[in-house]
Amino acid sequence: MPPRKKRSSTAENEVDKPKKRLCSKKSADSSFSVKRCTTWFKTYCSAENDGSIGPDGMEKFCKDLGVEPENIVMLVLAYRMEAKHMGYFTLNEWLKGMTYLQCDSIEKLNRKFDVLNASLSDSVTFRNVYRFAFEFSLENGIRSLDKTTAIELMNLLLDGRWSLSKEFMQFLEQSKFKGMNKDQWYNVYEFSHHILPDLSNYDEDGAWPVLLDEFVEWHRQRSNKTSETGVDC
């Protein structure tokens, strides 16, 4: 299919210059074709996954893209696709996402990387991606995220964007909680967004989940200890 496109566009270029003005200014390469997209999709999907892209296909996809599956870009991509299950893309989801991005090939997607990454700096988009990530990572039928997955996922999303993220991960590691539910997940983001790194504007009556109350206490205790032992802050 790509060759065909090229042929027609060069034909256009050579023959119909005036027409070109009426066409889109994009280069011939980048006009989106559903058919091409679907074909592209089919290179990854497998029958055993009911025609969706499964874990193997996903691996291949990532390799083609040149990113690790854990890269946050994949998450943003999944968000745009409104994918339901981590590790799986259905055709509809694929088409939805790719249409939004106007990509029907690896090269185009690669070029969109920066855009995807940049979109995360918009706080609304980031929040939506963050929230989406939770449900996306849930296992079938279970309403909460197990500890390890939660930590990994949170790390991916918040590391570098929240000054206390490392401490929070440490806290989670040593705490007894077994799973994080949606409310807690959402509130961690709100917390990172509203509460100062020194926790000075944290109020106990702020309706934060108990998990975060415990985090604040844990963090404060630790800071007290370090200040007691005379560590320079």
Add this chain to the structure above:
Amino acid sequence: MSGITKGKKDTKMRIRAFPITMDEKYVNNIWTLLKNAIQEIQKKNNSGLSFEELYRNAYTMVLHKHGEKLYTGLRDVVTEHLVLKVRVEVVDALHNNFLQVLNNAWNDHQTSMVMIRDILMYMDRVYVQQNNVENVYNLGLMIFRDQIIRFPLVHAHLRDTLLTMVAKERKGEVVDRGAVKNACQMLMILGIDSRSVYEEDFEKPFLIQSAEFYRLESEKFLAENSASVYIKKVEARILEEAERATHYLDKSTEEPIVKVLEDELIRKHMKTIVEMENSGVVHMLKNNKSEDLACMYKLFCRVPDGLRTMCDCISAYLREQGKALVTEDDSGTNAITFIQSLLDLKDRFDHFLHESFSNDRLFKQMVSSDFEHFVNLNPRSPEYLSLFIDDRLRKGVKGMSEQEIENVLDKSMVLFRFLQEKDVFERYYKQHLAKRLLLNKSVSDDSEKNMISKLKTECGCQFTSKLEGMFKDMTVSNTIMEEFKHHLQLSATNLNGVELFVRVLTTGFWPFQSSLSKCNMPSAPNMAFEAFRRFYLGKHSGRQLSLQPQHGSADLNATFYTMKRSTAGSSMDLVDDGAASSSAKSLRKHIIQVSTYHMVILMLFNKKDLWSYDEIKNETDIPERDLMRALQSLALGKITQRVLSKDPKTKDIEPDHMFTVNDQFTSKLFRVKIQSVATKGDTEPERNETRNKVDEDRKHEIEAAIVRIMKARKRLQHNVLVAEVTEQLKARFLPSPVVIKKRIEGLIEREYLSRTAEDRKIYTYVA
């Protein structure tokens, strides 16, 4: 007069004023006349004067518009007299009968001024009014005040004299009260329309001196005396000063001087008095000195914060006492003494409240809040209270009349109100009530119902509905048994000699775990029960009956076969009937009252003589813990209780130990009751279990409250929700905000609530 003849045309009558052609000389004459008269009056020589003449002359002067001359003249005359004559006398008498002389001068002055005023009354009425000056009498007062009283020498000396006299009297000397009274009254009058002269010249310095005096006195008193003596002295002094003011100072001084006293004697030393070692409030409380406390109370009422100081001290003492009572030492706590000592403490303080503090609200509140504080310091208080009430309601409480029991229950209710964890109490009360009902141990049903109605008044129906249900079950069971007996007669069913009595308990009401314990019933009782079950289910289809072996009891006919000892004259024979042959076996029969488990175990021995622990366990299916207990009471209790004997004869029970009927068993009684190895009150693991159940129940109650509130209000802020929940539940227990928060989170997860999108602190109800 000439005006009348003026003109016939005018019908108006005109009366012309008198000719004002009074010449200077004439006026002066009149004035001289008056002046002399005044001076005579001042010399007390007024008898030779004609009132009418003087009045007329004054009248004339004023009429002819010479009022001013008269007025100023008067003033000069009076001043002259006072300065040149009176003052000189007074100053002379400075150290010699001063007050007397002054008083005389004052009286004379007053008298003469009255007379002068009378003569000059026209001037008062006309000239004074028109010119807005002081009237004659007041003028006289002012001159007296300025020239005599405020004359520096006199002023100072008057003040000092008065103060010295008061000081002397305070020290206990006798002084001339009359003189002081006169002086004070004079000063009051000299103020004309105010008491400012009195205040300035006497009262202010008086108060200052008094303050100083009492300051010193209080320090001396405090150093020398105990609190109770000090208080009495203070009281006496206050009375004295009040009386002094009434009697010979001015009455209006009473209030300020009493205030001074209160300030110096009480307020400045409140804490010292209250906290005095070995005589302060604490000492008084310890030694039941209600009178002293009453005295102190009355005194401290007078000063702001006085009562609060007392209250704080008493509160500290009460809390300390209470805390000591509720702190458990390692030697184990007797619930009865625990509660009784709390009740005694309350009685003591109620006595103080009534006798010494006249039921003052501040003190009442203090006692209540202190009790609430320390009663809840010990988490086992609810359990102990229930045990205490249990003890009182059981049979065998000697010598208590209905009224006495009623009193005790009322007092227990007072303690109940202080409990924060009322739901824990409810749980234990249920358990204890169940035991009482099933084992038939209540003193009287009336007392039980009385107690329940008290709880109902306090906590509402929800609290007591299950308790009432338990009662109902008992009466219903009795009825059913009647019907069952009737049914047996009619159907001529034979229960094989088993006399059956069944109590049917509704599962929800009774605090038992149902159907957890089961065991293999021996055939005879089992068949009897089955007959009943058929009967009951025939009447109430759709219900389920399950036997509760851990709560039943049985009476067994037991026959013991002893080998008769062949030693002669031995008193070991316990034969009631049987052959006299020396080698024959003899029978002893007893009726043994046992629990169901005991019965199951004992009836095994009808099948086989020797059983091992393991075998018993397998055969009966009784849970391990209960089996242990049962065997312990059967085989390892007191000698008079050992129906079974164990081999080897050790105190513990191992799986391979062998049990057999103790044919050596003897008892003086025909009916032998086997006591269970029961503990009064919970053991540690049982307590934890109960606590866990309570926590579970609380979680549900909190969630129910949250849902209820949110359903009604639809949208609520976090803090408000927490407050509402606490308010709704505080009659049963005090939920902590953290627990409530956790429950809210749980409900969010289960999608009963959600956070609003705009403000994550506001929740909304999800329909």
